[in-house]
Amino acid sequence: MLEFTINGEKHQADVPPDMPLLWVLRDVLGMTGTKFGCGIAQCGACTVHLDGVAVRSCQLPAGRVGDRAITTIEGVGNTPAGAKIQKAWIDLEVIQCGYCQPGQIMSAAALLASNPAPDDSDIDAAMAGNICRCGTYVRIREGIKHAARS
Numbered sequence: 001m002l003e004f005t006i007n008g009e010k011h012q013a014d015v016p017p018d019m020p021l022l023w024v025l026r027d028v029l030g031m032t033g034t035k036f037g038c039g040i041a042q043c044g045a046c047t048v049h050l051d052g053v054a055v056r057s058c059q060l061p062a063g064r065v066g067d068r069a070i071t072t073i074e075g076v077g078n079t080p081a082g083a084k085i086q087k088a089w090i091d092l093e094v095i096q097c098g099y100c101q102p103g104q105i106m107s108a109a110a111l112l113a114s115n116p117a118p119d120d121s122d123i124d125a126a127m128a129g130n131i132c133r134c135g136t137y138v139r140i141r142e143g144i145k146h147a148a149r150s
Contacts, residue, residue, distance in 0.1 A: 001014050002014075002024075002062055004062075004070055005069045006029070006069075006071075006075070007074055007075025008069075008075065011029055013029060017061060017062060018062075019061065019062050020057065020058050020059060020060060020061065021048070021057040021061070022036060022057040022060075024062045025070075031074055033072055034046055034047075034072050034102055034103075035099060035100070035103065036058065037058070037099075037100070038058070041058055041059040042131075043129070043131040044100065044104070044130030045099065045102070045103040046058040047103040047107050048070055048106060049070065049109070049110055050065065050068050050069070051069055052071070052110065054110035054111075054126075071106075072106075073106060076105060079113065081110075081112035081147075082109040084150050085109045085112060085144070088143040088146040088147035089101070091146060092142055093139070094136060094139040094140055094142075095136070096132075096134035096135075096136050097133070099133075100130065100131060100133070100134075103130055104132065107127055108127065108140070108143070108144050108147070111126035112148060117148055118145075118148060120141070123144050123145075127141075
């Protein structure tokens with residue numbers, strides 16, 4: 001039995017320690033906001049925070065989480081940076097199809113939490129590897145800048 005702190009709440013899951021965290025969140029605990037994209041940690045759709053750091057949950061074995069706090073898209077709006085990012089996304093209508101947006105928001109919120117005034121190169125570095133098939137990269141960049149100014 002593995003224990004997790006997810007979005008400030010304790011959870012237990014009877015899963016093998018090598019099960020990817022993504023599947024624990026989605027299939028075992030029913031937190032379906034975190035998306036499956038590529039399965040090889042290259043697209044960013046599965047991004048969650050582990051002690052505030054953006055990580056790809058599709059390649060993170062659940063047994064390696066330990067006592068670190070997990071934040072998912074369901075809980076990121078309760079953090080100062082996450083709330084700013086979510087509001088900016090709505091204000092600027094960043095989302096097109098929306099499938100990649102949980103991962104985009106999670107990466108952007110981690111960036112803003114660690115760097116409240118990111119420049120273009122900071123944004124590029126933090127968002128590298130978050131793929132948007134709809135090509136909303138310009139709106140994503142503007143959303144991050146808008147959130148930083150708020």
